[in-house]
Amino acid sequence: MTFPKVTVVGAGQVGATTAELLLLHGTADVVMVDVVEGVPQGKALDLMHLRSIERFGPSVRGTNDYSDTAGSDVVVITAGLPRKPGMTRDDLLAANSDIMRSVITQAVEASPEAVFVCVTNPLDIMTYLAWRESGLPHERVLGMGGVLDSARFAFAVAHHTGAPITEIDALAMGAHGDAMVPMPRFTTINDVPITDLLPAHEVDELVERTIHGGAEVVALLKSGSAFYAPAGSIVAMVRAILGDTGALLPSCVRLTGEYGIDDVYLSVPARLGAGGVQSVPELPLNDAELEALQSSARTVAASLDAIGLRA
Numbered sequence: 082m083t084f085p086k087v088t089v090v091g092a093g094q095v096g097a098t099t100a101e102l103l104l105l106h107g108t109a110d111v112v113m114v115d116v117v118e119g120v121p122q123g124k125a126l127d128l129m130h131l132r133s134i135e136r137f138g139p140s141v142r143g144t145n146d147y148s149d150t151a152g153s154d155v156v157v158i159t160a161g162l163p164r165k166p167g168m169t170r171d172d173l174l175a176a177n178s179d180i181m182r183s184v185i186t187q188a189v190e191a192s193p194e195a196v197f198v199c200v201t202n203p204l205d206i207m208t209y210l211a212w213r214e215s216g217l218p219h220e221r222v223l224g225m226g227g228v229l230d231s232a233r234f235a236f237a238v239a240h241h242t243g244a245p246i247t248e249i250d251a252l253a254m255g256a257h258g259d260a261m262v263p264m265p266r267f268t269t270i271n272d273v274p275i276t277d278l279l280p281a282h283e284v285d286e287l288v289e290r291t292i293h294g295g296a297e298v299v300a301l302l303k304s305g306s307a308f309y310a311p312a313g314s315i316v317a318m319v320r321a322i323l324g325d326t327g328a329l330l331p332s333c334v335r336l337t338g339e340y341g342i343d344d345v346y347l348s349v350p351a352r353l354g355a356g357g358v359q360s361v362p363e364l365p366l367n368d369a370e371l372e373a374l375q376s377s378a379r380t381v382a383a384s385l386d387a388i389g390l391r392a
């Protein structure tokens with residue numbers, strides 16, 4: 082049986098967990114690339130030892146050489162530094178920009194037809210940078226932020242209300258950071274918006290917990306940042322792309338006028354399938370929600386302009 086090919090750049094916490102989930106789901110053959118010699122090879126070997134226990138079909142290899150990644154269908158980029166306690170995602174900007182530039186150039190050369198899913202923080206800036214450097218159509222360069230933020234919102238709602246996680250649908254849009262825009266009116270328990278179920282101050286607390294969900298993990302871990310839920314979020318996106326499902330997943334995409342926002346990458350619900358982003362159907366936001374999203378976009382745009390990334 083042949084499988085699609087997915088390259089995961091960065092064999093750290095997020096990258097290796099992504100590889101593991103891709104294998105366990107039987108989604109794709111995986112190539113892990115890292116700058117550190119031995120680490121991707123060692124983790125790949127460990128995962129191949131798992132194969133006879135879990136009985137998964139696809140295989141994984143580790144490498145330091147992009148020629149091994151050639152012809153990938155999807156490339157996931159997790160290379161870069163994670164946050165330490167007290168750091169914002171923006172504190173990673175300078176170091177991770179250099180890493181992203183080097184990675185995207187080599188990865189696109191090896192797999193010019195691939196869809197690229199960026200994960201490295203600060204996400205909205207790094208995804209824009211990857212798109213600019215790649216020279217690819219923006220539909221083929223996207224970022225993982227909204228799926229994770231929405232999952233954190235769902236957790237906050239479940240934890241607060243006791244409702245089963247399976248009955249909750251949550252949505253967070255906007256920047257993957259402090260300017261995130263969780264959407265309570267589009268967050269439901271059994272299809273009933275939480276704005277109809279909870280007092281406003283409780284909704285506000287859940288929104289705050291969602292925005293700081295990643296920092297909560299960082300503070301507890303003390304070294305490194307979250308990786309289980311990020312990896313699961315990546316894999317949900319990769320499966321939609323490879324399966325050409327058209328699933329509507331909150332994804333960091335380049336907006337070109339949707340919601341009155343132009344030339345900024347940030348998370349909005351987007352249909353994912355073959356070729357990456359297939360469409361960005363606009364949600365019927367009310368005035369306050371639209372203003373919050375546009376304000377989030379202005380924050381991202383200001384960061385892009387501060388480093389001279391936009392034309």
Ligand code: APR
Nearest residue numbers: 091092093094095096115116159160161162163200201202
């Ligand atoms: N090319 C390939 N891999 C690289 C490069 C590079 N130029 N530079 C660094 N790496 C690798 C590191 O060697 C390390 O193995 O990226 C990996 C990052 O792994 P971790 O330090 O464990 O970080 P992780 O928790 O996986 O987070 C990675 O995702 O969520 C974001 O903020 C997070 O930006 C960070 C990224």
